[in-house]
Structures are given as structure tokens and as C-alpha cells.
Amino acid sequence: VPKKSSQPVTLSAVARHAGVSVATVSYVLNGVQESRIPENTRARVQESIRALGYVPNANARSLRVGRSDLVVVHLLGGLPMLQRAAAGLDQVSTQLRAAGFTLMIHSDASLRGAEAARHWSALRPAALLTDAGFLDAASLAQVQAAGSIAIAVAHDLDPKKPVTMPTIVFDHAAVGETAVQHLIERGCREIMLIEPQHPGARVIARQRKRGAQRAARATKGVRLSTAELPFDPRAAAEVVASWNKGSRPDGVFAFDDDHAGLLLGALTDRGWRVPQQIGLVGSDNSSFCEMLRPRLTSTSIDVESVAESMVEPILGAIEGRWREGVSERPWRARLHPRET
């Protein structure tokens, strides 16, 4: 039960209450091993902390040690992106907390590179994760000058640009591999990959394509082709219209459920039977897969593997074990088989 007094409860109040010095309280709080504190002193301090409702002031601690326990994640593309990242980030948050860090998500579409760097640096976060390419050299230098570790998150790397900071690459290949494996198991041999046009999606699509190619190579007689599809119902209709009985895929892996759904609509309009004539797999396992007729088979990224790909690299960078270079831990994928 917190104290009712208007006086904020400080570490020295706890020390006074427990009859020890502030140093002792601090040692108990931070579990310092060097100076072994006897069990009964420790218990007395813990009891005083509880009795007074003491909550350490993170600002004071951060000022003293020169940086905060914050790990700031910049969510580029605005908070709506949260939908996709949410489940993974939640686990990252839990695991970082166990290591003493607090993950916070920041999103502000109106914040530009240099100004954003100043804004974040002011908090002296332990680490700052942002999209590769968001920080220019000067902004990166500013973040580093403030003592923070900047970590880039990318879906692919520009081979012409040197890697100048720790970079976590997200690897979606398993999604494509799983999807195409499923189509092959269903008997498809002429498999088409749909590539989205949205710039932000293209890099992800490239990775999924890599996985798809891996799966195709593993079985004799499987051929892979690709088609680009803007996210637009008319474009989907055009793609489908270009197919005829002689020349068409018998299985399609669309980049995501949205594109798959668009295609499914166009296929239905055109009278194709799915999956009898054409198999179709999307990705993301969106809620609407159950609503479509036929119900859309989908794939998704394993949330655990997302957390795995981030936590260790982040902690490594903070603790100085990783100063630069690329960390690429392939994500795992799941299949969600339905009717298509």
C-alpha cells in the first residue's frame, strides 16, 4: 500500500525506514554481487520498499548511468503497421523486459530523419530500432553521439551500400517455401508467383520468391513463373483474363491474402473452379480467409521465430557484442490449409 504523503518516496526514504544507507538499498535493488549483503538486511530493505510503495526513478538512474533502459522501436508506416508486427513485438517486449529493458513503440508520420534522431536521442535509449535507410549518416552519428545503439531493420539489403550499423534482416523465405510445398503436394506443377507492386511489399515478395524457388527445385517437373499484380481489382481481372485452358498456371502463390483474395474474386467472376482447376495460397492467415468462397488457404509467420530473430541481436548490440554487420535468422512459417 503506497504511502499517502505528498512527499515522493525516494531511495533515501527507504534507507531511512530500513535503517541502512542509500548505498545498501541501491545494492539490494540492483542485486549487486560484489558486496554480499546479509539476508536479514536484504529482507529489511525489501520490506521497507513494500511498506513505502517505493518505485525507483528511472530518470535519475538513467542520468547517472548515462543511458536509459528504453529500447525504442520506430514503427515506420504509421501505427496501422502495428497490426502485422503486434504479435511479434509483444513477445520481444516481454523478453527484453526480462533482460531489464523496456520496449516502447514510437510512431509519428510527421517526423523526418534528422528531427526524429534528435527526438529519440534526447531519451538516451539503450537502443533504437528503425527502418534501414531512415537515418542518414548525420542522423546516425547524432544517435551514436548521444550514446545510443542504432539498429537497422530491413527486409533486404542494397548490395551497393556498405553496412555501417547492426542490421537485422527479416527473412520471409519460409512463407514462400511452405506455400509452394503445399501447392506441389496438391499436385500443382505449373506454379505462378504473384508479385505485388507496392514498393514496401516488393522486398518481402522477393524473399518469399526465394523460398518458393527452393521448394520448386526440390521436386522434379515443377515450373515457376511470376506475374506482377497491382492491388487493384481490374488488374486482377486482366491477369486472369490472360489465362486460357492451354496456357495457365495450375497453382498460384499470391504474395499475401489481400492479393490472393483479389485474384480469387477475379477467378470466380471468370468461372474458373478453385482449387480443381487452379490451386491458390495466400499469406498472413487473415480473418477473411474464412469468409471467401472457396475458403482461402493461407500461410503465416511463426511469431516465436520473429521474437527469436530480434531479441538476441538487440541484446548483443546493447552489450557491445555486435557492433556492425547483418543478423539474418530465418523466420519459420505455418500452413493454414482450407479449401483453395
Add this chain to the structure above:
Amino acid sequence: VPKKSSQPVTLSAVARHAGVSVATVSYVLNGVQESRIPENTRARVQESIRALGYVPNANARSLRVGRSDLVVVHLLGGLPMLQRAAAGLDQVSTQLRAAGFTLMIHSDASLRGAEAARHWSALRPAALLTDAGFLDAASLAQVQAAGSIAIAVAHDLDPKKPVTMPTIVFDHAAVGETAVQHLIERGCREIMLIEPQHPGARVIARQRKRGAQRAARATKGVRLSTAELPFDPRAAAEVVASWNKGSRPDGVFAFDDDHAGLLLGALTDRGWRVPQQIGLVGSDNSSFCEMLRPRLTSTSIDVESVAESMVEPILGAIEGRWREGVSERPWRARLHPRET
């Protein structure tokens, strides 16, 4: 261009560089009016700040003034409430920044009430937004003892519980009103509201119902009925099976696009023609509305109005103009007419 030295650039370094005292630099930084600083001193200080690449240390400032500039938003994992407001939060973030605050989102499903309160309080945030009911009395007291303003976010209020803190109520009524108005304009008179079973969604549904009733009352001869629909294809099939030519709605407002899509699938399976025999409107304007056949008409919340409902109340609470009670600024809605 930031300085290359390993010495962190502090306010006193800026003062030295500009040939003034630290107080003067601080006054320039914070735009203190009381002591009018001559333009040329001010310019010299600004120039030094730029030359040295100075970034203020927010931890030091926060320690000194007793609280930080953080506004922490707790994103409660399972609840759709803040997820739906995501686009709005981005705007809230921008507007709070203009007022000198930094919005940060925290999400960690493994963090329970009292522990969460301690975790957040340690940062001494200016304000903490969380779901009404997440903080029990002791946790709330702890947040307040640490000097932070706790603000509850709710979709409805338990009339039995007294309102003990500033509470922002999100009002979805306009969504229901807009949807039903559209159905009425299309000629529907026997309108059914679909109510979701998921506990987190029910309160939102109740508000949308309120708006729907308002729209129904505005036109003579419109009758409103309700049906509950678990999020499950079989349940949708059952609901639709219970309708026959004599006794059925001619217009349906489903709680959201997910439920509408489920219903549309069941209607299609059963051979009903939409919208000729039954009009159908969902909500959220999800991407898959374009994919369904027929294309699903939807409604959505106006993002600007979400920001309006939050920013002023948050600033008011921080600045002490609002100590308790309820703020309820109705959101506006938009119609996205398609085929249904």
C-alpha cells in the same frame, strides 16, 4: 554536424562555446519569456547548439522537473479497442509532440496490473493511458504517488463503479447511425443488427446499436431487431437458415466487416441475393471488402475525430484542468458504399 569527440555534448559545453552561462542556454532552449534575452545572444546560443550537435538530455530534465515528457499508452493486447484506434493514435502522437510531449506505446501481455503500474511509474510519465479497469485502486494510487496522471480509456462505463480518474470514452455510435442511414436510403425497413459475442467487442457493439437506433427513429416505418452472432461460420449459417421469405430482415448492419463477411458467405451459400433481397453493411472498411462478391459496403471511423477525442483531454489532464470525470466526444463516421 555532430562533434566527433567521445565527450558527450552537454548544456554547459554549449554555454562555454557560446560564451554565456548555462542558465542562459537553458532559457534559450526552453523559450523562457520572463527574462528577455537579446536577439544576438540567442542567435549565438542557437549557433553553438548546431555547431556542437547538442541534444538535450531528457533524463536530466525529467529528474529536475519531477516528471518526464512521456505519454505512455498501454496497448492491451487482446482488446480490439486501441487496435482499431491505431490510425488515430498516429495523429495523437503528432499533436502531442507539438505540445512538447512524446507518445510511446507499450505492450506486454505478460505484465499484470500492479507490476505494470510499477514498470510505468518508474519512467515518471506525464500521463499514462490504459484500459479502464486495468489498474486496481492500489496500482492507480502507485501511479499517482509517482506523480503521473492516469487516464482511463473505455468504450462504456460500469454505472455501478464510481469514476475515480479522468476517463476518455470512445463513442462509436456514429458508425451504427451511418450504416443504418445507408440501409434506409437503399429502401430497407426491416433492419437487423448483428451483435458479436466476443466480450471485448460487445461494448463497442452496444454503442453502434445506439447510433443505429437513432437512425431508425428518424424515419417512419423502420423496425430494428437484433441477433447475436459468434464469430464462426457455422453460427452464420444457422442465423441465415432461420430466415425465410416471410420472416427475414431486408437489411443487415453487421458489427464489423468480419461478421459481415461471414454472413455474406452464408447468404451466398444459401442462395440469397445481396443486396436485391437483403442489404448488408459492415464496418472498418477492411481491405477484403473489395474481394468479396458482391463487394461489401462498409463504414469506418473518421481518424481526425479519434485524435480530437483524445488530444485535448490528455493535455487537459496533464495540465491539471481535468482531475476526474468522463470525456466523451463522439467520433464521426464515413460510409464506403460498394455493392451490398
Add this chain to the structure above:
DNA sequence: CTGAAAGCGCTTACAG
């Protein structure tokens, strides 16, 4: 109008 100084709440060598 500007400066010297106290103090916010911690951590951590250093002495005892």
C-alpha cells in the same frame, strides 16, 4: 539581462 549555486534521485568508486 546574466551568472553562481542548489538540488532533483540515483550509482558507484572509495574508505572504513
Add this chain to the structure above:
DNA sequence: CTGAAAGCGCTTACAG
């Protein structure tokens, strides 16, 4: 094993 003390980088009354 424990305590006294310095100092992190700011803000802000107070004096000049």
C-alpha cells in the same frame, strides 16, 4: 559488509 560523498545534466529561484 556498510557508509559518506561525488557527480550525472539539467532547471530555476535568487542575487547581482
